[in-house]
Amino acid sequence: MRKLLFAAMCIFALLVGAYPLLYAFVESKYTFLSSKSPEVLHNIIWKTAFLAHIIFGGLALFIGWRQFGPSFRNKYTGLHRAIGKIYVIAAIISSASALYMGFYANGGLVSEIGFIFLAITWLMTTAIAVGKIRNGQVIQHQQLMTYSYACAFAAVTLRIWYPLLIRISGDPVNSYIIVAWLCWIPNVLTAYFLNMRLRKRES
Numbered sequence: 001m002r003k004l005l006f007a008a009m010c011i012f013a014l015l016v017g018a019y020p021l022l023y024a025f026v027e028s029k030y031t032f033l034s035s036k037s038p039e040v041l042h043n044i045i046w047k048t049a050f051l052a053h054i055i056f057g058g059l060a061l062f063i064g065w066r067q068f069g070p071s072f073r074n075k076y077t078g079l080h081r082a083i084g085k086i087y088v089i090a091a092i093i094s095s096a097s098a099l100y101m102g103f104y105a106n107g108g109l110v111s112e113i114g115f116i117f118l119a120i121t122w123l124m125t126t127a128i129a130v131g132k133i134r135n136g137q138v139i140q141h142q143q144l145m146t147y148s149y150a151c152a153f154a155a156v157t158l159r160i161w162y163p164l165l166i167r168i169s170g171d172p173v174n175s176y177i178i179v180a181w182l183c184w185i186p187n188v189l190t191a192y193f194l195n196m197r198l199r200k201r202e203s
Contacts (some may be wrong), residue, residue: 057152
């Protein structure tokens with residue numbers, strides 16, 4: 001069952017990780033951009049942040065899943081480190097961009113705060129994880145990177161929860177406000193329980 005869930009996570013990560021390609025082939029009116037006001041769309045800083053967020057966030061999501069699993073880490077240490085460096089750069093750029101974008105989130109203040117907190121959590125867990133591995137604190141590094149990828153995986157869970165909430169409530173606006181928190185808090189809680197299991201296994 002655990003392997004099946006991991007395989008499903010990987011498939012979703014790969015599919016949503018490729019999401020930025022959508023903007024190369026689909027008109028803006030059929031994408032997320034259609035929900036933004038003309039003022040936001042003409043804001044060059046926001047547009048730059050948006051592109052950086054989806055491109056580097058997609059990259060982080062696309063490659064990050066491969067870092068999990070002790071057999072891969074132990075057998076391909078050099079590759080693990082190389083992927084890790086790319087992931088960290090991508091995650092920091094994407095989360096910093098998301099932090100700026102959070103102030104323009106659809107749904108008002110509650111939604112804005114939800115996405116801002118997500119961006120801060122993703123940025124901080126990634127940055128601290130780098131410090132831990134540089135100090136040789138491998139277990140703490142692994143735990144923090146689990147939290148980091150849980151935040152990155154919010155891109156997947158948002159796209160699962162949002163249409164489900166709309167179907168249940170028939171209210172896109174309030175569904176988006178809820179999903180600003182629902183897309184990442186359960187992910188972080190899941191990472192917490194996974195880390196608890198790892199801690200018990202190591203003790």
